[in-house]
Amino acid sequence: MKVLVIGGGGREHAIVWKLAQNPRVDRIYCSPGNAGISEIAECIDINIADHESLIDFVKYDWIDLTIAGPEDPLTKGIVDKFEREGRRCLGPVKDAARLEASKVFAKEFMRKYNIPSAEYKTFTSYIHAEEHVRMKGAPIVIKADGLAAGKGVFVAGTMGEAISALRLIMKEKAFGSAGDRVVVEECLEGEEASYLVFTDGKTILPMASSQDYKRVYDNDEGLNTGGMGAYSPAPVITPEIEKKIMDRVMKPAIRGLKKEGIKYKGILYAGIMLRDGEPYVLEFNCRFGDPETQTILTRLDSDLLEISLAVTDEKLSDISLEWRPEASVCVVAASGGYPGKYETGKVITGLDDVKKMEDTAVFHAGTAYNGQDILTAGGRVLGVTALGKDIKEASDRAYEAISKIHFEGMHYRKDIANRAIKDQR
Numbered sequence: 001m002k003v004l005v006i007g008g009g010g011r012e013h014a015i016v017w018k019l020a021q022n023p024r025v026d027r028i029y030c031s032p033g034n035a036g037i038s039e040i041a042e043c044i045d046i047n048i049a050d051h052e053s054l055i056d057f058v059k060y061d062w063i064d065l066t067i068a069g070p071e072d073p074l075t076k077g078i079v080d081k082f083e084r085e086g087r088r089c090l091g092p093v094k095d096a097a098r099l100e101a102s103k104v105f106a107k108e109f110m111r112k113y114n115i116p117s118a119e120y121k122t123f124t125s126y127i128h129a130e131e132h133v134r135m136k137g138a139p140i141v142i143k144a145d146g147l148a149a150g151k152g153v154f155v156a157g158t159m160g161e162a163i164s165a166l167r168l169i170m171k172e173k174a175f176g177s178a179g180d181r182v183v184v185e186e187c188l189e190g191e192e193a194s195y196l197v198f199t200d201g202k203t204i205l206p207m208a209s210s211q212d213y214k215r216v217y218d219n220d221e222g223l224n225t226g227g228m229g230a231y232s233p234a235p236v237i238t239p240e241i242e243k244k245i246m247d248r249v250m251k252p253a254i255r256g257l258k259k260e261g262i263k264y265k266g267i268l269y270a271g272i273m274l275r276d277g278e279p280y281v282l283e284f285n286c287r288f289g290d291p292e293t294q295t296i297l298t299r300l301d302s303d304l305l306e307i308s309l310a311v312t313d314e315k316l317s318d319i320s321l322e323w324r325p326e327a328s329v330c331v332v333a334a335s336g337g338y339p340g341k342y343e344t345g346k347v348i349t350g351l352d353d354v355k356k357m358e359d360t361a362v363f364h365a366g367t368a369y370n371g372q373d374i375l376t377a378g379g380r381v382l383g384v385t386a387l388g389k390d391i392k393e394a395s396d397r398a399y400e401a402i403s404k405i406h407f408e409g410m411h412y413r414k415d416i417a418n419r420a421i422k423d424q425r
């Protein structure tokens with residue numbers, strides 16, 4: 001079988017790494033990929049926004065399955081196009097991907113189908129939004145409706161912050177048309193976790209729970225990033241909570257979409273806030289999380305190719321998922337200055353030392369190979385991921401591994417998984 005993976009981050013490296021373990025997979029292509037991916041797959045240079053060229057490649061190279069990593073191709077309808085050509089692409093069609101593409105759509109959908117989420121109101125007029133925010137008071141959460149690479153959400157602790165966020169989104173148009181509408185919602189306090197499932201629109205198979213760290217510095221300080229680390233499982237997701245998430249979130253979501261005439265196939269990701277033991281949905285994503293996937297796929301014992309084919313071919317009821325009992329922790333090494341301005345082209349050393357370590361994998365995000373050295377090529381550079389008998393052991397191993405790696409300006413959080421280690425005690 002031949003597989004094409006679309007994307008070039010840590011999540012895609014983990015997907016390629018997992019696929020490469022199946023002897024039925026003869027060839028893996030990745031567009032655009034990165035230096036780490038190029039060690040196990042053939043990287044091709046097709047713009048991921050150019051769906052027609054991707055489909056041409058899949059047709060002429062007889063690719064059996066395509067997996068789209070990031071949200072962009074999915075929310076722009078790549079799966080619809082593949083389906084029209086009779087080709088398999090793992091992920092939801094454009095209408096279903098609106099759960100991620102539009103926060104207004106997601107909130108209205110959750111209200112209609114009684115899926116627990118924060119109270120909210122949506123606005124297209126700045127004046128009315130400001131009036132409402134002043135009436136409600138801080139803390140309050142302001143969200144741009146459309147995709148904003150994770151930067152369109154503001155948890156405002158003060159009225160000043162809330163008004164600045166509204167101005168940024170609606171007046172200054174910092175996120176373009178993604179800010180034509182805003183969601184203003186109640187601020188929920190509690191513990192967060194990520195909960196992902198595979199579904200073919202009929203069967204829903206939960207993945208292991210996980211948790212990511214969005215802020216750049218320890219103790220959740222500093223700006224939001226694409227994700228500085230993750231761990232799996234998330235001890236806050238007890239079997240009882242898991243049942244609540246399945247019964248109150250996942251099943252109603254898939255069934256609700258079906259009632260709307262939309263079949264959801266692929267991965268559905270719910271960002272969950274647990275308040276007083278009750279799950280509330282903060283957001284839906286229509287894809288694997290990054291860096292949660294690095295921890296989830298290192299724990300998945302079952303085969304990703306078989307699961308993906310069962311999803312696209314609507315045979316997921318034939319599959320059961322097996323998980324390794326170990327915990328997994330991923331620590332992200334980022335370029336100096338990230339998430340602000342940063343330089344690239346720094347030589348990365350120590351990767352070969354980590355290769356010798358057991359139960360450890362370094363998933364590349366922003367890296368490139370110049371024929372001699374592996375160089376930094378992005379904000380998030382590497383996701384150093386390790387398994388251990390519990391979260392503490394996995395975390396110790398991940399930190400031992402990352403201590404062997406160097407590049408100029410490299411920084412990483414020192415507290416990834418600490419709260420889970422505390423919860424486990």
Ligand code: AMP
Nearest residue numbers: 118141153155185186187188271282283
């Ligand atoms: P989202 O992209 O909607 O998940 O939001 C990004 C982050 O903002 C979440 O991971 C939460 O930490 C935070 N957040 C979003 N919505 C809320 C809310 N209603 N209450 C508190 N925090 C929130």
Ligand code: GLY
Nearest residue numbers: 212227289290291
């Ligand atoms: N880790 C959060 C996300 O992938 O959206």
